[in-house]
Amino acid sequence: MKITGTFLDEISHDIPHQNWGREEWDRDFSYMKAIGIDTVILIRSGYRRFITYPSPYLQKEFGCYQPPVDLVEMYLQLADKYGMKFYFGLYDSGLYWDTGNLSPEIDSNRFVIDEVWQKYGHYKSFGGWYLSMEISRRTKGATEAFRTLGLQCKDVSKGLPTFISPWIDGKKAVMAASGSLTKEDAVSLSEHEKEWSEIFDGVQGAVDAVAFQDGHIDYHELEDFFAVNKSMADKYGLQCWTNAESFDRDMPIKFLPIKFEKLRLKLEAARKAGYEKAITFEFSHFMSPQSAYLQAGHLYNRYKEYLEQLAHG
DSSP states (O other), X not given: OOEEEEEEOOSOSSSOOOOOOHHHHHHHHHHHHHTTOOEEEESOSEETTEESSOOHHHHHHHOOOOOSSOHHHHHHHHHHHHTOEEEXXXXXXXXXXXXXXXXXXXXXXHXXXXXXXXXXXXXXXXXXXXXXXXXXSOOBTHHHHHHHHHHHHHHHTTSOOEEEOOBOOOTTOOOTTSSOSOOSOOOOHHHHHHHHHHHHHHHTTTOOEEEEESSSSOGGGHHHHHHHHHHHXXXXXXXXXXXXXXEESSSSSSOEEOOHHHHHHHHHHHHHHTOSEEXXXXXXXXXXXXXXXXXXXXXXXXXXXXXXXXXXX
16 A cells, blocks of 8 residues: 555644745655655645635635745646646634534635635646545534535536545544543444444535544554445445554654554555555655654655565565
């Protein structure tokens, strides 16, 4: 199971910003290309007041700051250059994190979708949409938000694909700001299947793929949860991807590049379950040879060795 996609986390909400310019980003795209990455996904186009492109709508309605660089345009130009597909991640107003209700994200994104498609839809690499609202359980307004925004994205772009990347409410599903690494009230396999079957049933036709984050459950639980995820996705007509997290949730420091053995365990579990694609969160901080973390470059080297082993059977 090879990683063929990565998120681009330029808002850097809970990991340190690397302060890269175009030269560093261009180099990073070349590193991605060298290991077979063909898809880049903007994790979100904005979070609260920080945004990745100059949006008149978001600046007016949410008081967002004028960004110094149009990152969406830069990423699209680099994706064009390196022959990659770019997925645009929607705006996160932060209201859901404050209230637990996803419904307001519909209003904040209806205009963003139209604005972005009009501004950037002509780029060859504009290949799809990422519905960036992250949930783990049946959440107020979630199905409606995914359905409404997914259908609008597909309608405006003549059917380009959409995907979501929720997390499994396992024992490692603790907030980044928490001092804990685990919690007691983890979801059971049957609860997970029941809740997500309902959500998948409600988003059929609006969401094309689901990429569950793989870091919130323990390694010995991967096989069972992955099998259930694939079974549900098949039943409701969604592609089943894995979001293979390349950072470590088991360390007291949040967050550092993952030990290669753990990444390999997760990729092998996805392969065994028959997943269609592996993406990662995220290459530039946790796998890139030019990351601020020295060990990220070592993970890149170990992963390249893994690819060579796969190539030789």
